[in-house]
Amino acid sequence: MSNNDAFIILTGVSKHFGPVVAVDDINLTISGGEFFSLLGPSGCGKTTLLRMLAGFESPTSGEIFIDDAPMSEVPPYQRPTNMVFQNYAIFPHLNVRANIGYGLRYDKLSKAELDRRIDESLEMVKLPGFGTRRSEELSGGQRQRVALARALVKRPKVLLLDEPLGALDKKLREEMQLELRALQESVGITFIFVTHDQEEALTLSDRVAVMARGKALQVASPQQLYNCPVSIEVADFIGQMNFIDARVIEVEGERAVLEARGLGRVRAVASADFVRQGAQVVVAVRPEKLSLSYESSSDGRCSVQGEMKTAAYLGDRSHIYVTVDGCEKPLSVAAQEVESSSGQPIERGSEVWISWADESLVLLPVA
Amino acid sequence: MFLRSEAIRGYTLLSPTLVVMMFGMCAPFAIMVAVSFWTQHAFDFDTTFTLGRYQDVIDKPIYMALMLRSLAISGACTVVTVLLAYPMAYYVAFHVHRHKLIWIILMTLPFWTSYLLRVFAWKVILGFNGVINSGLKGLGLIEQPLEFLLYSPTAVVITLAHAWAAFAILPIYVSLEKIDRSLLEAATDLGDGPVKRFLGVTLPLSLPGIIAATLLIFIPTVGDYVTPALVGGPSGIMLANNIQAQFGKVNDWPMGAALAMAMMITVAVISVVYIWVTRKAAGRIV
Amino acid sequence: MREVSYIERSNRPLHVYALMYLAFLYIPVLFLPLFSFNDAVYAAFPLKGFTTKWYEQMLASEPMFAALTNSIKVGATTALLATVLGIFGAKAVTRYRMPGKQPVVFVIMLPLVIPGIILGVALLILVTRLGINLSLYTVTLGHILISVPFAMATLIPRFEGFDKSMEEASADLGANAWSTFWRVTLPMVFPGVLASYLLCFTISFDEFIMAFFLAGTDPTLPIFIWGQLRFPLLLPRVLALGACILAVSFVLVFIAQWLARPGAIRSLDSRP
Numbered sequence: 049m050s051n052n053d054a055f056i057i058l059t060g061v062s063k064h065f066g067p068v069v070a071v072d073d074i075n076l077t078i079s080g081g082e083f084f085s086l087l088g089p090s091g092c093g094k095t096t097l098l099r100m101l102a103g104f105e106s107p108t109s110g111e112i113f114i115d116d117a118p119m120s121e122v123p124p125y126q127r128p129t130n131m132v133f134q135n136y137a138i139f140p141h142l143n144v145r146a147n148i149g150y151g152l153r154y155d156k157l158s159k160a161e162l163d164r165r166i167d168e169s170l171e172m173v174k175l176p177g178f179g180t181r182r183s184e185e186l187s188g189g190q191r192q193r194v195a196l197a198r199a200l201v202k203r204p205k206v207l208l209l210d211e212p213l214g215a216l217d218k219k220l221r222e223e224m225q226l227e228l229r230a231l232q233e234s235v236g237i238t239f240i241f242v243t244h245d246q247e248e249a250l251t252l253s254d255r256v257a258v259m260a261r262g263k264a265l266q267v268a269s270p271q272q273l274y275n276c277p278v279s280i281e282v283a284d285f286i287g288q289m290n291f292i293d294a295r296v297i298e299v300e301g302e303r304a305v306l307e308a309r310g311l312g313r314v315r316a317v318a319s320a321d322f323v324r325q326g327a328q329v330v331v332a333v334r335p336e337k338l339s340l341s342y343e344s345s346s347d348g349r350c351s352v353q354g355e356m357k358t359a360a361y362l363g364d365r366s367h368i369y370v371t372v373d374g375c376e377k378p379l380s381v382a383a384q385e386v387e388s389s390s391g392q393p394i395e396r397g398s399e400v401w402i403s404w405a406d407e408s409l410v411l412l413p414v415a
Numbered sequence: 416m417f418l419r420s421e422a423i424r425g426y427t428l429l430s431p432t433l434v435v436m437m438f439g440m441c442a443p444f445a446i447m448v449a450v451s452f453w454t455q456h457a458f459d460f461d462t463t464f465t466l467g468r469y470q471d472v473i474d475k476p477i478y479m480a481l482m483l484r485s486l487a488i489s490g491a492c493t494v495v496t497v498l499l500a501y502p503m504a505y506y507v508a509f510h511v512h513r514h515k516l517i518w519i520i521l522m523t524l525p526f527w528t529s530y531l532l533r534v535f536a537w538k539v540i541l542g543f544n545g546v547i548n549s550g551l552k553g554l555g556l557i558e559q560p561l562e563f564l565l566y567s568p569t570a571v572v573i574t575l576a577h578a579w580a581a582f583a584i585l586p587i588y589v590s591l592e593k594i595d596r597s598l599l600e601a602a603t604d605l606g607d608g609p610v611k612r613f614l615g616v617t618l619p620l621s622l623p624g625i626i627a628a629t630l631l632i633f634i635p636t637v638g639d640y641v642t643p644a645l646v647g648g649p650s651g652i653m654l655a656n657n658i659q660a661q662f663g664k665v666n667d668w669p670m671g672a673a674l675a676m677a678m679m680i681t682v683a684v685i686s687v688v689y690i691w692v693t694r695k696a697a698g699r700i701v
Numbered sequence: 702m703r704e705v706s707y708i709e710r711s712n713r714p715l716h717v718y719a720l721m722y723l724a725f726l727y728i729p730v731l732f733l734p735l736f737s738f739n740d741a742v743y744a745a746f747p748l749k750g751f752t753t754k755w756y757e758q759m760l761a762s763e764p765m766f767a768a769l770t771n772s773i774k775v776g777a778t779t780a781l782l783a784t785v786l787g788i789f790g791a792k793a794v795t796r797y798r799m800p801g802k803q804p805v806v807f808v809i810m811l812p813l814v815i816p817g818i819i820l821g822v823a824l825l826i827l828v829t830r831l832g833i834n835l836s837l838y839t840v841t842l843g844h845i846l847i848s849v850p851f852a853m854a855t856l857i858p859r860f861e862g863f864d865k866s867m868e869e870a871s872a873d874l875g876a877n878a879w880s881t882f883w884r885v886t887l888p889m890v891f892p893g894v895l896a897s898y899l900l901c902f903t904i905s906f907d908e909f910i911m912a913f914f915l916a917g918t919d920p921t922l923p924i925f926i927w928g929q930l931r932f933p934l935l936l937p938r939v940l941a942l943g944a945c946i947l948a949v950s951f952v953l954v955f956i957a958q959w960l961a962r963p964g965a966i967r968s969l970d971s972r973p
Contacts, residue, residue: 638816
């Protein structure tokens, strides 16, 4: 329940397994009550980082502080954290009640209080009456909830979740995502959530740390990550992105003018130091920030002509691929309907115009 | 329709093995049961049905005494062997990270060599002029050889515990190895220190292995006669030695058959009760 | 800094215990070779000097070689038949769905938990009632009965670990059942077959209890040794023989265990 802004602090945390560097110099500050995700492909170190927070691995270098207390000498069973394991780790020889109550014996509760808390947590994860069932009688989703209840019933200060929704099918996963978010808001404790699914991370989190090869590439809110990624790697990992090589012609205060391959002369916000006159950069723009039409844009926005190649129908929207002279790869444009302004569907091979607003362009350093 | 055909094909393939095994066990047992109801005069069998031999088993005190002693020695040996083997199995399951196979081979290798020789090795060690005694004497620690070492029930228990160690280690190791490591981490995460974690998760989940180990040791050792003969002395003789004598010097086969039946039935009953009790106890861990 | 994860961190006392336990397992057995080279009739300390004369005496003994030959004959035959029966059984049990499979397998494995004396005695009665003379053949029969469970136990994991679709592919390409067996199945389970053979041979070679009841005038090697134990002066020769048997058994079993290992066991991997 604390709203301490520096509830969890990691300074210079690294983990080496022999010659392999799993986690490389991570510095993070996580607030109390925050829903914080560690996002990245498998092998990026996110699970190792989580396990270091839990105490199952100890850092090769660096320090971890939870609630102002250093964790280096604290074994897992004495930490104010509890973990929901990827495979749920429900004890097969105990029923649901005994599973949930397993850790409560250390909290010195009366029998009545113990039973009450277990009942409460069963309600909370929407499994009332499941108390006497055993692990093999539960579905995957039910086991996941029992794991959640078991961790939360101890009222930890931090809940660690290791890809808890990975084994569930899409619909169930989306349901559980909403429930998890609601749960976190009602309980109010810090959640640290590991996932490789960027949609999931963006949906649930207050902030996300995008990781790769043991390093944290960017730590920001979902909006910031989506709209202002700091590198090609991050931009590419989150959602879809078009990348165009460009050279900076001049910089005027907050605006830059660039010569982009295929797009010609464009204007963009000069976001960082690497945007200097003469520098090579990468212009990045989201597919949904591009508009498609049969005519050249009339409202003064930049536009360029191209030829429509293919369209990928995704149900609620389509991604249309347009080849533009000078661009290495076709540009991906997201559109609701593949139609021109006159209501006719745009045919393959037809000439189209792509336009965009200056603010939609993001400048990124060359990889 | 298809299922039946598959079953038939399966059983056909299995039939040579099944037939050999069933014949090899049913026929001998059937006839052993029959013989136990007969009487023997010199080299002839009087095949009239009689319960006389079984009567002798119950009436003559020596047989009950031997039976009880055999059960006691086997029981002691089982307990000792399992207790000693468990930490070893635990070590290999949880603390050996490379070359596990080598350890497994090392643990079981002695068992696959001659049983007779292993018992004999203990005779050499425990004997009056054996290794322990001559060693201690040479070191000046004792004057007279320790007498209780050899030719006693203790010697039998020690020797059996050594000889059957591998049968205890393997089942326990297998059941420990199967335990999902994340269950141990979950228990630790929820507050268990090492001891509580062992009692709460590891031990209950290794119970099938422990049960298998106890049965695998208890049942065969009840019927052992080599060890008592070599290291047991008069006070360490077990029922199996008597049975062997019945087919040898004493030449009373029906008696031997009746004793064998009595032993088998007793062991079977004890095993069934044991399994039933442990199932009940395991079911109550909630 | 700890390299291993919390659950796997090392435990000193347990490590020491494990080493002591291994010593307990091996040291008694190692005394046999030790005293077989000792220049004294009694196996006692202090050691009196190195000699190989006991080995020479042992090798010069004709009855010993006769018994050795008998044991090899019985062992080879037992191993062959038990392994063949084991192959049939393992294939049937792992490849076909059969009702009542569990009890059937239980029956086949039964000899594992029957005390040797009871099985030996029962077979003795049967054989004599049928008028069959006791001989190496009766010993072989008894040994087959106790070896088949071990053969099955060695072969079943091998068959289970072997992808059924390969046999199906072979059939798809035109091979009949027998041909598939020879050209696909057998080569792939061969290490298990070899392991089973070696294991059954060793079991039969060392088996005493049942052999004692079922042998006629031709003794197997363990029976021969048992007879020698009556004569204390012959002790060192027996030790020499014992040491040789130990060495050979060790090597055979080591090979058998190594071959019998499944392709990739989870337990061999050190990282979770």
